[in-house]
Amino acid sequence: MIWNTMMGTSILSIPWGIKQAGFTSGIILILLMGILTLYCCYRVVKSRQIIPLIDTSNWEFPDVCKYYFGSFGQWSSLLFSMISLVGAMVVYWVLMSNFLFNTGKFIYNYVNDINVTDIVPGTNGSNKVICPSAASGHLPRNRSVVFSADNITSFTLFEKWWNKSQTVPFYLIAVLLPMLNLKSPSFFAKFNVLGTVSVVYLVLLVTVKAAHLGIHLEFNWFAENEFFVPEFRILFPQLTGVLTLAFFIHNCVITLLQNNRNQENNVRDLSIAYFLVGLTYLYVGVIIFASFPSPPLSKECIEQNFLDNFPSDDIMSFVARIFLLFQMMTVYPLLGYLARVQLLRQFFGNAYPSLFHVLALNLAIVGAGVAMARFYPNIGGIIRYSGATCGLAFVFVYPSLIYMISLHRAGQLTWPALIAHIFIILLGLANLIAQFLL
Template sequence: MIWNTMMGTSILSIPWGIKQAGFTSGIVLILLMGILTLYCCYRVVKSRKMIPLIDTSNWEFPDVCKYYFGSFGQWSSLLFSMVSLVGAMVVYWVLMSNFLFNTGKFIYNFVHDINVTDIVPGTNGSNKVICPSAASGHPPQSNSVIVSSGNNTGFELFEKWWNKSQTVPFYLIAVLLPLLNLKSPSFFAKFNVLGTVSVVYLVFLVTVKAAHLGIHLEYNWFTENEFFVPEFRILFPQLTGVLTLAFFIHNCVITLLQNNKNQENNVRDLSVAYFLVGLTYLYVGVLIFTSFPSPPLSKECIEQNFLDNFPSDDIMSFVARIFLLFQMMTVYPLLGYLARVQLLRQFFGNAYPSIFHVLILNVAIVGAGVAMARFYPNIGGIIRYSGATCGLAFVFVYPSLIYVISLHRAGQLTWPALIFHIFIILLGLANLIAQFLL
């Protein structure tokens, strides 16, 4: 359950993050961030039991923050929780626009028997890989030319009204905005299994593609060229920002573990879940990076969504986009429900005070998603900014501070423990600052 909940859209950006960090340092960072976030998550799980003489069995982590930090802890935890939820919803909107665009393009070309040749650089053969970032000098939404078609005018009209950033993000409003206004999204919770199916299929896709493409790593310590694979890059904080959200489950882990029949196994189950998540990220990230055909392309071509490196007419990528599109369309209302419950209940004491209140909130959230899909469709950037921001509070600062304060009150605080947890807090602060500097 924890693995299924934690595995999200970040998996699509892990290969890009490894590219930004450097191959070896990228692998090391995934391991270290997994261990660090697991420890902080462990501190969250144990935080309630550090409070004496009070029944905390029904408390969530924001309640613990309120106990230790008063109203500041209550409202700041709400703020950072909203950043994580709305940030995830914005990423979902950008990705759903991407998947819907490519799915519609594939179906239109197939139905009308249109053969399209990408004008972006790419490899040849049945397992074609493209480099969209190298086509920046071309119109961003029409990186293709018609080879044969019975109706070129119809194709041009389709390209006009089926545009990745200018039209498709708005089409999603008609479907998703009404769903956000439902009082209970319990119907969509039944489709949670789609998340597992999507991730399993992505792993299968990556395995098949890597088997066909082979390994492409060129190490040349004396003559660096465009195909050179660096071990370390100064842009590595971009990967740590992505990983903060990729391993983020701290704001709901207590709720998830409450459903565990054997509570004494919580730490074991949490550790196993983090191990599986880290292993999945490593598997996908390393295979995509190492199998990316360089030469003839450069590793710099790896996109923030690695599915964009496969053309829209690729069958396996088409199926992956279909899976992910339906999964996200079922998860999106659930995220909206969580945001609504946390925000409106805090202000009005009711998760559904009126349709008017709910509609205003949902229009604001949807508007943020549409604006990002229209003007800043960079999921890697959105993930790392939102991940580093919410992670500063929920991953690094609050769990460490709460543990230090509880030890101090119990008279058990030692200098090594204090220094270690201050170091964790400084790492979180540095992680956030670095996102705006690099």
């Protein structure tokens, strides 16, 4: 359950993050961030148990923050929780627009028997890999095809009304806004299995593509060229920002573990879940990066969504986009429901005070998603900014501060524990600041 909940859209950006960090440092950072976030998550799980003389069995982590920090802890935890939820919903909207656009493009070309030839640089053969960023400076992303067809006017009209950034993000409103306004999204919770199916299929896709493409790594430091793979890059904080959200489950881990029949196994189950998540990220990230054909392309071509490196007429990528599109369309209302419950219940004492309140909130959230899909469709950037921001509070600061305060009150705070947890807080702060500097 924890693995299924934690595995999200971040997996699509892990190969790009490894490119930004460098191959060797990327692998090391995934391992270190996994261990660090696991420890902080462990501190969250244990945070209720270290409060004396109070029944905390029904408490969530924001309740613990309120106990230690008063109203500031209550409202700040709400703020950062909303940042994580709305940030995830914005990423979902950008990705759903991407997947819907490519799906529609594939279907249109297939139905009209259009022979597609990508102008953007890429490899040849049945397992083609493309470099969209190489053509972004002089070709609109939506017009990167040439074909022989009688009805050119029809295709021009299709391009006009089926545009990745200008039209498709708006089409999603008609489907998803009504879903957000439902009082209970329990129907969509039944489709959680789609998340597991999607991740398993992505792992299969990565494995098959790598088997056909082979391994392409050039580490010769004394013969540096455009295909040289750096083992360390100064842009590595971009990966740590992505990983903060990729390993983020701290605001709901207590709720998830409450369903465990044997509560004494919580730490074991949490550790196993983090191990599986880290292993999945490592496998997908390393395999995609290592198998990316360089030469003839450069590793710099790896996109923030690695599926964009496969053309729209690639069958396996088409199936992956279909899986992910339906999965996200079922998860999106659940995220909206969580945001509604947390925000409106705090202000009005009711998760559904009226249709007007709910509609106003949902319009604001949807508007943020449409705006990002229209003007800033960079999921890697959105993930790392929102991840580093909400992670500063829920991953690094609050768990460490609460643990130090509890030790101090019990007279058990030692210098090594104090220094170690202050260092964790400083790491979180540096992680956030670095996102805006690099």
